[in-house]
Amino acid sequence: MLTFSHLILGLFQALLLLAAAPLVSGLSRMVRAKLHTRHGPGLLQDYRDIAKLLTRQDLTPPNSGFAFRSMPAVMLTTVLVIATGIPMLTRFTPVAPIGDLITVIYLFALARFFFSLSGIDSGSSFSGIGGSRELTMGVLVEPVMLLSLFVAALLAGSTNLGAIGSAIADGHVRSATATVIAALSFAYAIYIELGKLPYDMAEAEQELQEGPLTEYSGPSLALIKWAMALKQTVVVAWFVGVFLPFGSAPEMTVFGLLFGLVAFAIKLVLIFAAVGVVENSVARVRFRLTPQHSWVGVGAASLAFVFYLVGL
Amino acid sequence: MNGFLIVNGLSGLLIVSSLLVTLAGNPANSARFYALQSFILVMLFVALAGATGSGELYLWSFTALLTKVILVPAIMYRAFRRLSDPAIGTGAVMPTALSIVGAAVALILCFVVASKVTLPAADAIKPALAVSLALFFIGLACIVAQRNILKQVFGYCLMENGSHLTLALLAPNAPELVEIGIATDAIFAVVVMAALGSRIFDTLHTLDARQLTSLKG
DSSP, rough: OOOOOHHHHHHHHHHHHHHHHHHHHHHHHHHHHHHHTTTOOTHHHHHHHHHHHHTTTOOTTOOOOHHHHHHHHHHHHHHHHHHHHHHHHBBOOSTTTTBBBHHHHHHHHHHHHHHHHHHTTTHHHHHHHHHHHHHHHHHHHOOOOOOOOHHHHHHHTTHHHHHHHHHHHOOOOOHHHHHHHHHHHHHHHHHHHHOTTTTTTTTTTTTTGGGTTTTOOHHHHHHHHHHHHHHHHHHHHEEEEEEEETTBBOOOOOOHHHHHHHHHHHHHHHHHHHHHHHHHHHHOOGGGGGGHHHHHHHHHHHHHHHHHHHHH | OOEEEEEEHHHHHHHHHHHHHHHHHSSSHHHHHHHHHHHHHHHHHHHHHHHHHHHHHHHHHHHHHHHIIIIHHHHHHHHHHHHHOOGGOOOOOOOOHHHHHHHHHHHHHHHHHHHTTOGGGGSHHHHHHHHHHHHHHHHHHHHBBBBHHHHHHHHHHHHHHHHHHHHHOOOTTTTTTHHHHHHHHHHHHHHHHHHHHHHHHHHSOOGGGGGGSSOOO
């Protein structure tokens, strides 16, 4: 049921995340600096970076076309659209048509598709290889994501993210073991999607893994950096909304929303702090070995599916 | 009815812990995970005793706590801790992901078999019965698809846990004597196998089952 207040709530939480995203990425940078025992940038450094880039000149390679120019806007808006549909402050999805797991997965795939397409479209061979690396990563992560979410959807009896979250929060899922395994494998997929070590490094735009960024400059680069920070936040919010919905508001009341906001902020900070610790205590894994790791995720998700089938 | 739900839920954890035992990096870690699995098994016995009202099962869970959670893992941990063969790696023949999928497939097949069982006692606990069968086959697979002879001992232990669970599920009122028979059997088997493993390592300096092709000493 989509009412006007739901729409407003969806827009509010999307804009809230958009405003908070550089803060979250600033937090990971701060955690990394602390773990390296160096001074490091301040918490607001990413706001300053984006503001500086927005005032610079936007240069495009002569051979680039439509996909290259539209990618920053497409990526940012796609992630914003996803953010309106994910249950964050509330148990239910604010904009129900978007808060469906299949829609969300495809919207993420759309953002990824444009990201790697822009790499190929820029005309630089280095960017092109970076783009294909990004797609390979997607092929490896998405099966884990799909399978674990499908298990959760089967257990809850709905593909709506809010319905899955409320079923888990109320303990209405049939199998606790299957839910926990599905949650763990989904968390693993989310971790790869975050673009952190040992699989990726979202900030390393000089390297192959963020190759599509090579040719961007000025406001476009600012938008992409902002979109990537937003994507990390939204992806974690997705996990929180589905598998850790505790503390969010079951009804739409002012007090409930405020409490939900506080609970959501605490969960977000805790998860990013934990991710920061993991990220800085591992070495980078060779890309050739990534499939072996991600297949373990597929195995765990299929085990969760079997647990659901057997009724454990 | 609720008690049987707990039994089924705990049996799911048995599958997870058996995979941890099988996939652990070295035998000492496997011993820790095996203690964890036995502890889950003991809790399952207690839950089952509460659900069926069987007094014997409480006694079973107590002896299982002594033998399987404390004694057998301690023996294996002490014996296996000092034996290491870097050349063998984890010793697994199959990739990790394939082992997990294999366990899932085994569980499905066992569930198909268990759903054919028409005993009135087995109605509420069919998932747990499927797990007990699957546990047996995971143990068997651990013996077959593992080159490290110490990890193969854990395969035997998993099979033994599986058959123990089957017995508890289908005959919760069996006398304590049966339990003692199973428990002592397992302890002596593990002691003998641990001694054999140590002797093999001392003589041949390898833990790889494929290297054991000649008689020595």
